[in-house]
Amino acid sequence: MADDSEVQRLAEAAFRDSDNSVIMAFRVSKSRGKWGVSGGRRSSLASKQRVLALTSNNSINSKNLRVNLQVLKVSSRGLQPAKVYKLKHLSKIEAVQNDNTGCTFVLGFDNLTSQSVAPAQWTMRSLDDRNRFLTCIMKLSKENLGRLPKIIGMDVVEMALWAQANAKAHPPRGPADVEDIEIVDDPTEGIVTVEKDLFLKVEEEDMQALLDTYVMGIDEAEAFSERLKRELLALEAANVHAILESEPLVEEVLHQLSIAASSVDDLDEWLRMFNVKLRHMREDIQSIEVRNNKLDMQEKNNSALVHELNELLDRLKIPDEYVSSLTVGSFDEARMPQTVEACEWLSQSLHALEPPYLDGCYLNMRAVKDKRAELFKLKTTFVKRASEFLRNYFTSLVDFMVNDKSYFSQRGQLKRPDHADLRFKCRTYARLLQHLKNLDKSSLIPLRKAYCHSLNLLLRREAREFGNELRASTKVTRNPNSSGAWMDGSTGGQSSGGPDTSTVSDAYAKMLRIFIPLLVDESTFFASFMCFDVLPLVPPGPTDRRMSEDKDDDQENASGVSSKSSERDSAEFEALNQSLRELLDGTQARRFLCCSGMGI
Template identity: 50%
Template structure:
């Protein structure tokens, strides 16, 4: 028993390993033999062999429902199983035990989805009847629990199968569980045990079968004898019933007589009920007719009352007071009458909203259409009259200011524009504009154009007069703009700060003014994207409107606002441009400070309505940048004029003048103008270096002297500025490198001019030592000791004279005497290094030869 349980456990684990990863649970696993036979045949044919297989019943939980499968597993070796085929138990339609097999261990499983396949059915053969019953009971149990139905069972009595399941569940499985623990069969799993009472046969049927089977055991030997006995008992019972009926014949007659009399009474009662039913039906019809008439009268009365109330309501809506009609169509727009107009607008708006809220069925009536058309005529008439009045009002308001010259700057007196009184007079009609926008949103477009045109004329006149007087009242010297032309450089000490102050003053006056005008325009001309309710007429003061102007107006219609801002401020930039041109003519370098001032105002603009003012300042900044770029281009052109392919010596005039220019430019830097100046440095210094190279190429013999003198002058003039300006420091280092290269080339020329044979001989010794030992070099052609003595005699005999000649050669053609000591020190250092190399080579190759030592040469150089 223990061995069998161990085998079942191994089979169970092998099945679980074969289906690992499918998330399915093995309910039962059992070994079978697989064979096939022809259709309708139950026996295994000749030549056919049975194959060992394992049938495993598995389930998979899917939330609220469970899926059941029958898996066929085959052996890959003695202990390992793999999946061969899988069937869904929901498709199982028939379980048939083959009667052709005397043992009863062979059966077929018929699946509905395989019924049409032309393949011989698979026969499964079990080892014994217990294994067969265990498998079939497990399958039937799962079909009942999971699928809610049982397949058709043939070839086996399901009652016997249920009794077998009950017996083995109550005895055999319990013992096995106590001895061996869980195993792979049906009865080892408590949740899959089959009971007769609630699965296959009901309790009552079970008791009847037990009594019947008990009777069979007590005396009945064969089914035919039992049937004969039952028939005899049935005949006896029928005869006894007939005899009892004949004995009670008189009682039957009495019952029949009573039934006949009752039938007569029932017929009479049926006639009476029929008569009463007809009368009741007529009475019910009369009552229903009366109720119908009453309901109609009540409904008619209710409708008449509702109609009268609705007509009264409509008449009240349709009525237009005469004072409202007169005010909107004929009244004047004086300031004293403004309250009346606002009240009339509120009434008209309320009346139009009332028509919009009417039931759609009323809108088709002629009266409603006519009254609505009348209100529309009143609305259009009022809007037209109000727009015409406001257009004239704006034009007359600006004309009155334009005619008074005291409102503008005059000779000797700058007048800062003040529009507070102007805005106050306009703000009187804010509520009227709110109602105009609500009544007709397109009516504000021509009003905005008129307002912007009139105020644009005023703003341009104020700006022009202020700019003219500002320029006339600012006295500043004229500064020479040609920095790199002429014999004298521009005076660096000229004070032009008053020009920058004048420009700054103009921006300080007009930028806040233009921003204020932009904000007032967006508030006054109602550029909100939506149409909010206008303020109540009971708010007598204008403080609420001022708070709306300075506070949050909600989302703005930026497209329409930008169009009006362009109409309002277009052309004002011309007077700013004229001021910039005036400053540029006085001193082009003023563009640096003007650029910084403008950038500061651009960065300070935060208001959404100041977008066009920002565009104006951007254009002004571009204008300043263009003028300064023109100045830089002129300076570059002046420097390029020095390149005439004509021999030029000494330091070029544009080198020290650039240092003066850079010093002056640094004085004008304000705010964020650093980039503008750095770009100018890169352009001017770049063309300076290119021009120096081109001029040096016109005289190759003295090009290094020319370059080192100019690069040295560049460094000396910009030393202080390079320490604090990163851009100039970069060019300073570039000039330093070019200076060192020019010095190195010039010194090499001077040295080789006097000692060329000596150092060429040293070069040949070095080349020979690449392929020969030092002892063999003196035997090479041209490198003998006699050759060494000849070279030493020509260059080292009277070496002090040669050194003096080298010093004179270095000084020749030099225009900057202050550079000579430094150059001579570099020359002596380089000559001494070269001679030291020659002396070391001579000591290796020509030992014992008498040539001046390095110490002697150093002493001679120190004495010069």
């Protein structure tokens, strides 16, 4: 790019067809925010070459001329305007701290609304260009706007000295009056305030003339000394005369000072009084804050207590529909889902009022005790009603089957016993029995006895009817020549003669094939239906039994869990065996009686 005169000429050529005239123009480098970074180093592509020009649409000597800051970019056709800023919106000039040369600064305008884009940084070629540009801006701002922009991070005294030194060399671009430059001295911004210039031009000329008056007498030291003494005495006399003449003024000043001192004393007394009041007020405020803190803590505690009590009340609340299902509701099959749901709620409510589900601090509360007693009463009522219903239900089912002859064998019709319908009807109340066990395990004992007694009657009746019909349909043929020998227990072969027992054996085997699986199925169903906590009643094979014994031995040797489980389940097995004896009592004797009636 060309030198300064060439830049000035190119800038003037750029505004030749407009109303703007160029005051001054400078070559600068423009960068946005921070330097561009490429590979950890500054990139030269982060800065662009531009020209800053100050233009006005009026003569420089006129008032209220409108000054603009023009940003020009270099193109093939010369300098072209790229952006324009109005000088009246310039609010601050801030030096960039990262630039040690001091040639980089930022211009802040108060009309820029976009704060997301970093402001442009302008870098001058030298401090002289920077000072010349900034002093021109300050002078134009002072003369035309009546104010100065804030200067941040720059030594204004150094700038003023530079302007004074270069005022004669550049009269059109002289600096603004240093006494008019406003620099804020703030710890956060590092700014200095300068209100007076070091020397005015008039004062400098007076000093120079004064020194010139004494040039001729410097060589005569004694004469010069005497002359200075006389002038000193004259000045002292003038000072004494001025003091004497100003005595009334001094007395008036002293009088006003005494009045001010009395006012200060009164003010001091008032301040002491206000200090006492403020101290009492401060103590009152502290006490109020303490009470407020206590009230806040009390409010939080009360809120937490109310929350806990509400949760406890939710646990203690008994829905009316559950009470109706447990106390007066029927046990019909259609109402079983509501009854089972009420049983689940009752079980959960009883568990919720026991540790560890309920905190121990609530156990001794009267409301908890009353609610627990109410739940136990509700449980007792329900268990009693359900047990009575199931006993009657088992009896009614068996009585219906016993009275209906179509379930048994009849003359000329041998019928296999079928309990599928009985088991299907019993399974309807399987979950009810499970809940009865959870609520009161002892309530199952009379129910098991009632079920065994009722089903035993049915089994015995089925075995008797089946045996009678089987006996009637089976005939035993005898050999009349060998009856005595058979009765004597002869061990001869078949050629020796005897009764033909093949048909009897077939009948006996048929009865066993029918009733043994029936009894096993009934025993398995009974153990599952009546909620016995035992393994399924399936006899293991020899290999399975051996493997199970080996596995049980290994587990028992490893941890001893099997022995504990056996001890825990022994009582349950004993109860199951006792119930099965009651269930199957008489059926074995009935089979033998039926077979003996066949003549065996």
